[in-house]
Amino acid sequence: MSERPLPRHKGVYILPNMFTTASLFVGFLGILWAVQGRFEVCALAILGSGILDGLDGKVARLTGTSSEFGVQYDSLADLVAFGVTPAMLVYFWKLQQFGRLGLMAAFLIVACGALRLARFNVQTKVISKKFFIGLPIPAQACTLATLVLFTPYIPEAWSGRPLALTVLTMTYALSFLMVSTIRFASFKEYGFLKAHPFSSMVTAILLFVLVASRPRALGFLLFLGYIASGILYTLFYLSRRGSKLLRETPKLS
Numbered sequence: 001m002s003e004r005p006l007p008r009h010k011g012v013y014i015l016p017n018m019f020t021t022a023s024l025f026v027g028f029l030g031i032l033w034a035v036q037g038r039f040e041v042c043a044l045a046i047l048g049s050g051i052l053d054g055l056d057g058k059v060a061r062l063t064g065t066s067s068e069f070g071v072q073y074d075s076l077a078d079l080v081a082f083g084v085t086p087a088m089l090v091y092f093w094k095l096q097q098f099g100r101l102g103l104m105a106a107f108l109i110v111a112c113g114a115l116r117l118a119r120f121n122v123q124t125k126v127i128s129k130k131f132f133i134g135l136p137i138p139a140q141a142c143t144l145a146t147l148v149l150f151t152p153y154i155p156e157a158w159s160g161r162p163l164a165l166t167v168l169t170m171t172y173a174l175s176f177l178m179v180s181t182i183r184f185a186s187f188k189e190y191g192f193l194k195a196h197p198f199s200s201m202v203t204a205i206l207l208f209v210l211v212a213s214r215p216r217a218l219g220f221l222l223f224l225g226y227i228a229s230g231i232l233y234t235l236f237y238l239s240r241r242g243s244k245l246l247r248e249t250p251k252l253s
Contacts, residue, residue, distance in 0.1 A: 015063060016070055019056035020077045023049040027081025034088040042089050043145035047219075049081035050138045075117045082141035083113035090144055094167040105171040112175040113137045119179075132184045135177040139184070139226060143174060146220035153217050177227065183238065184230035 030045030056074060060066045087109040095102030116137050127133065147167070154163060210218060 013067060013070070016056045016060035016066075017073060019052050019059060020070070020074050023052035023056065023081050024077040026052065027077070027085045030081070030085040031088050034085065034092050037092065039089060039093045039148050042085070043148040046081065046085055046089070046141050046145040049085070050142050053078060053081065053138055071121065075121055078117060078137055079110070079114055082137040083110045086141040086144045089148065090167055090171055093148065094164040095171065097164060098168060102168060105168055105175075108175040109140070109171060112178045113140070116178040129186060132186050134180050134182065135174065135184055135227065135230070136186075137178060139223060140174045140178055143220070143223040143227065144170070146216075146223055149216045150220035174227075182230050182234040184226070185233075 026045050026049045030042045030049070033039075033042040033045060053074070056070075060070060087106040090109070091102060091106035095106055098105070116134050119134070120132075123133065144167075147170070151159065151163070158166075207222075
């Protein structure tokens with residue numbers, strides 16, 4: 001007679017939700033720091049929320065405590081930490097000088113972020129986990145946060161109006177990328193890592209050492225590379241593959 005598995009204690013569901021709550025709290029602190037003009041600390045808060053947001057999903061999968069409640073709670077927390085917080089950051093940092101145009105740019109982050117999360121929740125069970133459709137909202141927020149940390153490397157001649165225009169343009173671009181149909185790697189499927197464990201580990205260590213050596217500079221460049229990879233993959237690989245399939249499809253008589 002087979003033994004029936006013991007029911008999992010409901011208290012274990014607290015673990016992933018505690019990470020989500022911590023991410024929400026750090027995002028809330030980031031809003032306060034943005035209002036106070038502590039932009040670098042706010043940027044670090046966004047990056048900290050990103051780490052906590054990644055951990056809650058990992059903990060939920062490892063402990064088998066994923067739930068529909070957790071998915072919805074995570075989305076609401078993401079909207080604050082990666083929608084409202086970066087919007088407040090860039091508005092008080094550079095966009096405020098553009099008046100209504102800057103205000104709408106900051107609001108667009110929140111609106112497109114909400115649309116991005118809603119679409120993800122609807123499509124999460126019917127699309128491949130290999131790619132995200134549209135730029136993930138944490139990647140958008142971390143790109144803007146690392147841009148703030150990258151500013152010491154910007155020439156002094158570009159640190160005034162040119163930088164503000166760059167931030168304005170990037171804000172609009174990132175907002176539209178979130179609601180686009182461009183495919184971005186999700187890193188949720190580990191087929192390549194399992195097939196090449198040693199080389200993958202070496203690559204990960206090299207990337208870590210490289211970014212850790214110049215985190216302010218290379219962090220921003222790393223996120224720019226991630227965005228560029230999704231755009232290039234969609235425009236060149238997927239478009240060519242689609243046109244090839246159309247050419248190979250036999251015409252009906």
